[in-house]
Amino acid sequence: MLRMPLSLGILLALLGSSWAQGCAAPQALVSELLQRLEGSVLEDASPDPSVLLALNLAGTSNRAVQKLLLEQLKEQAVKRAPHGMASGQVALLVLALLSSCQDPQQVQALGLSVDLLHILQQRTDEELANMEVEGVPRTTLYSVGLDTLTLCLTGVGGYQEASVELAKELLSPSSPLSVDTQAMAVLALVCTHGRTELRDVRDLLQEAVSMVTNGFLDEQEEKGGLIGNIYSMGLAMQALESAGQFYSPRQWDCSQALSVVSEHHFQLPMAMAQLLPALLGRTYLDAASLDCPSGSSASRSLLDASIGMDAPDPISGSLPVESITVQFSITNRLQGKPFSYSTMVRVPDGSTLLRVMEVAAEENPAVYSFQTEQVSWGIMVVSIHGLAGNAEDRTYWQFLSGGDALQEGVGLYKPRDGEHIQAVFSTY
Numbered sequence: 001m002l003r004m005p006l007s008l009g010i011l012l013a014l015l016g017s018s019w020a021q022g023c024a025a026p027q028a029l030v031s032e033l034l035q036r037l038e039g040s041v042l043e044d045a046s047p048d049p050s051v052l053l054a055l056n057l058a059g060t061s062n063r064a065v066q067k068l069l070l071e072q073l074k075e076q077a078v079k080r081a082p083h084g085m086a087s088g089q090v091a092l093l094v095l096a097l098l099s100s101c102q103d104p105q106q107v108q109a110l111g112l113s114v115d116l117l118h119i120l121q122q123r124t125d126e127e128l129a130n131m132e133v134e135g136v137p138r139t140t141l142y143s144v145g146l147d148t149l150t151l152c153l154t155g156v157g158g159y160q161e162a163s164v165e166l167a168k169e170l171l172s173p174s175s176p177l178s179v180d181t182q183a184m185a186v187l188a189l190v191c192t193h194g195r196t197e198l199r200d201v202r203d204l205l206q207e208a209v210s211m212v213t214n215g216f217l218d219e220q221e222e223k224g225g226l227i228g229n230i231y232s233m234g235l236a237m238q239a240l241e242s243a244g245q246f247y248s249p250r251q252w253d254c255s256q257a258l259s260v261v262s263e264h265h266f267q268l269p270m271a272m273a274q275l276l277p278a279l280l281g282r283t284y285l286d287a288a289s290l291d292c293p294s295g296s297s298a299s300r301s302l303l304d305a306s307i308g309m310d311a312p313d314p315i316s317g318s319l320p321v322e323s324i325t326v327q328f329s330i331t332n333r334l335q336g337k338p339f340s341y342s343t344m345v346r347v348p349d350g351s352t353l354l355r356v357m358e359v360a361a362e363e364n365p366a367v368y369s370f371q372t373e374q375v376s377w378g379i380m381v382v383s384i385h386g387l388a389g390n391a392e393d394r395t396y397w398q399f400l401s402g403g404d405a406l407q408e409g410v411g412l413y414k415p416r417d418g419e420h421i422q423a424v425f426s427t428y
Ligand code: B12
Pocket: 086, 087, 088, 089, 090, 092, 139, 140, 142, 143, 178, 180, 181, 228, 229, 230, 231, 232, 235, 268, 271, 274, 375, 376, 377, 378, 379, 380, 381, 382, 391, 396, 397, 398, 399, 400, 405, 406, 407, 408, 409, 410, 412, 428
């Protein structure tokens, strides 16, 4: 059944301009994020299912952007999903299609057709088989959470077993779990809890969700609103929004979380996409029960839609920019011949870590050359000094400052003068 999308205008009018009751964000923040997210959609860029999902959950009225993204994602699905797309990526595609009222079992584009649910089921089975044999999924537990949530929302088999595995991992993790991973698992378990009839499964899921969400509430109280870091807030808020019955009679003071996120200037579409639904009191659990887009033809050009897209802060052109010095080290003690190098790099103040690495590589390419890939969260460093991270070995280049892992990627993080950044070849 097709219903009209919840108009953001009406919703915002209902919310009013100040903090409304319940978990409703200030109007200005919601409309700014929505506009920037719409503006991030480009004709020639690789489409992001999380962005379409968020726009649909937020009830965008920009049909041109919705239509463009949907077509791009369908093409991506028929071209890439049958061959090697990771389980979590298939799951995100399914969620984006569901939120657009499309049938994920019959995705058609470019004269091809694909059944994404069948593929998702297969990939999830592979994740679970890996967990059984090796103790870890084929990709990550975060992706298993996404897969399980998606299978559950579509009612396709396998999600119950996956939920049991996720619950066990939440209750006694084999390695520390990030807030993001726990939050995604909570969304999946809340869905399964609502669907399963099995008493012992329900009890297990209840115990796991209750433990995680109470932990989130404790952390929020201790850290003045923050749960994990600023980039995990979107998913943590979605988890708390969906799981009220599991921490009842305790209450969630969501205005505290809202004040933390409203103070941050989000730049990355992915960060906005995970946060926006939570600001409207919605979660990924709503993806399959959404009002459908009306399908009216695009009335605005994409150029119109791209207003408000903020470019990274430019370094002032007219004023002289001060230079800073950053120490940059690369270390591998994990694979092949060990190495460790360190250099001092001078860059204009306000430069990103990516720029620091580029300057290091220009000055000494034999040591500091590196390669990157553009992915959903921006620029990911895939290899340094000829050594590449690998999903099979679960290796990657981790970035640290003063021993702490950076909370942003190299394209966003701006080192301070005198800071020592380490890239360490690590496992996850
Ligand atoms: C799993 C995960 C990882 C895994 C990915 C392994 C894998 N093969 O799947 C590993 C451990 C490698 C990883 C590394 C890093 N991660 Co990470 N990661 C996640 C997590 C929990 C889930 C991502 C995911 O699987 N999505 C589902 C799949 C289906 O979608 P996808 O688009 O294919 O996902 C890919 C990208 O997300 C990419 N990726 C993962 N992390 C990062 C980080 C950056 C900066 C980039 C550009 C890409 C990237 O790897 C995924 C798999 O290919 C997210 C949490 C979240 N809220 O999204 C954090 C998250 C994306 N990671 C984050 C960070 C900070 C990092 C690191 C920079 C940490 C560090 N100090 O080194 C590094 C990247 C360094 C580099 N080499 O450039 C932040 C990004 C915040 C930001 N503003 O940029 C997040 C949001 C966590 C957080 N709340 O802080 N990560």
